[in-house]
Amino acid sequence: MLRTLASKVLTAGLVAATLFNATQAADTPPASTWKSDLLTWRAEHAKDLQQPNGWLTLIGLEWLKPGDNSFGAAKTSSIIIHAPVSPSLGVVKLDGSTLQLLPPKGGYPAGLTVDGKAPVDPQPLVSDNPGTPSKIATGSVSITVIHRGDRYALRIKNSKSPARLQFHGLRWFPPNEAYRVQAKWTPYNPPRQVPVPTILGTEVMSEVPGVAEFTLDGKGYKLEPILEKPDDKELFFIFRDTTAKTETYGAGRFLYTPLPDHGLNQPGDLTLDFNRAENPPCAYTPYATCPLPLPQNRLRVAIPAGQMRYHE
Numbered sequence: 001m002l003r004t005l006a007s008k009v010l011t012a013g014l015v016a017a018t019l020f021n022a023t024q025a026a027d028t029p030p031a032s033t034w035k036s037d038l039l040t041w042r043a044e045h046a047k048d049l050q051q052p053n054g055w056l057t058l059i060g061l062e063w064l065k066p067g068d069n070s071f072g073a074a075k076t077s078s079i080i081i082h083a084p085v086s087p088s089l090g091v092v093k094l095d096g097s098t099l100q101l102l103p104p105k106g107g108y109p110a111g112l113t114v115d116g117k118a119p120v121d122p123q124p125l126v127s128d129n130p131g132t133p134s135k136i137a138t139g140s141v142s143i144t145v146i147h148r149g150d151r152y153a154l155r156i157k158n159s160k161s162p163a164r165l166q167f168h169g170l171r172w173f174p175p176n177e178a179y180r181v182q183a184k185w186t187p188y189n190p191p192r193q194v195p196v197p198t199i200l201g202t203e204v205m206s207e208v209p210g211v212a213e214f215t216l217d218g219k220g221y222k223l224e225p226i227l228e229k230p231d232d233k234e235l236f237f238i239f240r241d242t243t244a245k246t247e248t249y250g251a252g253r254f255l256y257t258p259l260p261d262h263g264l265n266q267p268g269d270l271t272l273d274f275n276r277a278e279n280p281p282c283a284y285t286p287y288a289t290c291p292l293p294l295p296q297n298r299l300r301v302a303i304p305a306g307q308m309r310y311h312e
Helices: 003-029 031-049
Strands: 059-064 067-072 090-095 098-102 123-125 135-136 140-148 151-158 180-197 203-216 219-223 234-239 253-260 268-273
Touching: 059 123, 203 268, 253 268
Parallel strands: none
Antiparallel strands: 059 151, 067 090, 090 098, 098 123, 135 140, 140 151, 180 203, 180 268, 203 219, 234 253
């Protein structure tokens, strides 16, 4: 009888172990699938970068002054557009937080549109904060207004920019599962409001919902993400490691991850796959406005995974 009972217990244990292992296998994709997904993601990342409105098309960032700001290819313009456009495209009038597009002398040039339509006089403009910015377009050039801190600027893109036409591909470290780590998630209740530094020398108040703790080579590290929007379905980590001195972008890299398994407000786990660490837009153009790593996200460890420097 004891043998029968022991046999049943052993059998039950084997079944439970089999089910547990099967569950683990379902939760953890095979190495071949993980690598295939990673390489597909990297290819899509390069493809997105080359889009007609991608970061490689950015050719200018011009800060607006209160009052009238003329713009066009003419050297007499307040803002000179270094692209094949009309000498005078128009005037952006900034009055406090109110933005308007006014026609130049002689009227708007043929083909100029705002959000796909011929502009009126005056034409109201919307910046990127909040909402979707108005898009001024002519030929291969598009212009939007961005709002950073208490300042406004014209972000100028050219789909025929040399950077896009001469794109030479991205460089990555070889896939390495050792840098796909499990992290412990500890929420901050309530979330912390933290000033995040930017490459412009300014700070942007951002929400830090918690901290991710993980281990590399037997040592513990912490990273704090920010939420770009309250309803985001992923965490945004800005970090820098010691490879920034020689192999990766000097200012740091970005890493997006799914939310923790029990949500933002409960302790749980999440995966940090540094093989998906990517360069910020500032790695490709001097006209981007990138956030920089928080002091606590400047890790004293080498993480040779993810994207390498774009410019050698």
